[in-house]
Amino acid sequence: MIEVEHLSKIYGSHTAISDVTFSVEQGEILGFLGPNGAGKTTTMRILAGYLPATRGTVRIAGFDVHENSLAVRQRIGYLPETPPLYLEMTVEGYLYFVTRIKGVAAGDRAARIKAAMERCNLFDKRHVIIRKLSKGYRQRVGIAQAIVHDPPVIILDEPTVGLDPRQIIEVRNLIKNLAGEHTIILSTHILPEVSMVCSRVTIINGGKVVATNTPEHLMGELAGGSGYELEIAGEAALAKQVLQNLPDVSLVESIPAIGSHSKNNADRVNLRVICVPGTEPGSNIAAALLRTEFELYEMRRVRATLEDVFLELTTEEKLESEISLGKKDSAQTDSTQTDSVLAESGDVA
Numbered sequence: 001m002i003e004v005e006h007l008s009k010i011y012g013s014h015t016a017i018s019d020v021t022f023s024v025e026q027g028e029i030l031g032f033l034g035p036n037g038a039g040k041t042t043t044m045r046i047l048a049g050y051l052p053a054t055r056g057t058v059r060i061a062g063f064d065v066h067e068n069s070l071a072v073r074q075r076i077g078y079l080p081e082t083p084p085l086y087l088e089m090t091v092e093g094y095l096y097f098v099t100r101i102k103g104v105a106a107g108d109r110a111a112r113i114k115a116a117m118e119r120c121n122l123f124d125k126r127h128v129i130i131r132k133l134s135k136g137y138r139q140r141v142g143i144a145q146a147i148v149h150d151p152p153v154i155i156l157d158e159p160t161v162g163l164d165p166r167q168i169i170e171v172r173n174l175i176k177n178l179a180g181e182h183t184i185i186l187s188t189h190i191l192p193e194v195s196m197v198c199s200r201v202t203i204i205n206g207g208k209v210v211a212t213n214t215p216e217h218l219m220g221e222l223a224g225g226s227g228y229e230l231e232i233a234g235e236a237a238l239a240k241q242v243l244q245n246l247p248d249v250s251l252v253e254s255i256p257a258i259g260s261h262s263k264n265n266a267d268r269v270n271l272r273v274i275c276v277p278g279t280e281p282g283s284n285i286a287a288a289l290l291r292t293e294f295e296l297y298e299m300r301r302v303r304a305t306l307e308d309v310f311l312e313l314t315t316e317e318k319l320e321s322e323i324s325l326g327k328k329d330s331a332q333t334d335s336t337q338t339d340s341v342l343a344e345s346g347d348v349a
């Protein structure tokens with residue numbers, strides 16, 4: 001439904017995006033994720049036909065954005081970072097105005113406006129002047145204007161930015177409910193938004209696409225899979241040898257004490273076992289330890305998160321050649337660019 005190929009945009013001497021390629025299938029929600037300045041808004045504006053690309057092509061529903069701009073505009077709904085609202089109009093009056101400029105047939109307008117207001121939970125506010133609405137309601141009006149002509153494709157640029165946690169949940173639910181009937185591309189720098197709302201994600205950094213896949217695949221493959229943390233009594237070197245020989249175990253390493261008992265018992269050993277992505281050798285690990293008469297005091301699952309993937313792909317300095325579950329902490333400390341992303345993700349999760 002959306003095909004973006006080798007897209008570049010150069011502002012003067014500054015390359016904002018370079019060779020960006022991805023596609024969005026009919027009915028799916030693609031998250032376009034990247035840190036500040038990565039090129040998200042530039043890409044969204046080119047997709048929506050508001051900005052010409054320097055190089056590359058965008059096709060929406062089979063139409064080239066550059067060559068068939070009008071046909072594309074009729075088929076997309078676009079919510080820019082700042083919704084284009086006329087503050088002195090009522091909600092209903094504004095949506096009526098939008099249906100007129102989007103070319104909705106006169107006989108269909110009332111029904112389309114009612115459907116959009118109901119979808120966005122705005123019906124009770126239909127006679128209210130937009131200036132008097134809260135930011136959350138204004139965002140709903142922004143989404144209503146993007147869907148009022150029932151476009152097959154919806155482009156949303158940072159749709160939850162500046163909203164409070166309750167409004168964020170409402171807007172995310174609204175977006176999820178639009179999927180299926182509509183194809184949606186959603187730009188964001190908020191990690192939980194992607195896991196909660198999107199079926200696939202394209203990660204952009206420094207104007208370049210660094211990964212495209214499902215959140216689950218990215219977490220499983222790129223962040224090195226999941227693992228287990230163990231507290232046992234016995235000799236660390238021997239335990240490592242036993243565990244390293246098990247199928248589906250890719251790495252065994254010592255870690256600092258994971259519980260207070262560990263700190264108070266000199267014979268306790270703490271280990272992290274990293275597994276081959278997609279495998280679950282937990283029961284084999286426990287059985288092997290008990291068979292070799294190690295005492296097992298604690299065993300817990302550690303899963304890689306989308307944050308691990310995001311940090312790995314968007315942190316300027318590569319930390320180590322191999323990603324391991326243990327790298328997350330050091331990555332968070334080293335990355336200044338992604339601190340705000342992580343702080344924000346914590347706020348709203």
Ligand SMILES: Nc1ncnc2c1ncn2[C@@H]1O[C@H](COP(=O)(O)OP(=O)(O)OP(=O)(O)O)[C@@H](O)[C@H]1O
Binds near residue numbers: 011034189
């Ligand atoms: N009109 C412009 N002229 C010159 N440079 C620009 C212009 N618009 C954006 N840029 C630059 O292009 C790069 C990408 O900007 P863009 O706004 O697309 O990023 P973004 O991922 O949307 O960032 P944010 O999350 O902060 O909105 C940035 O380095 C930005 O400074």
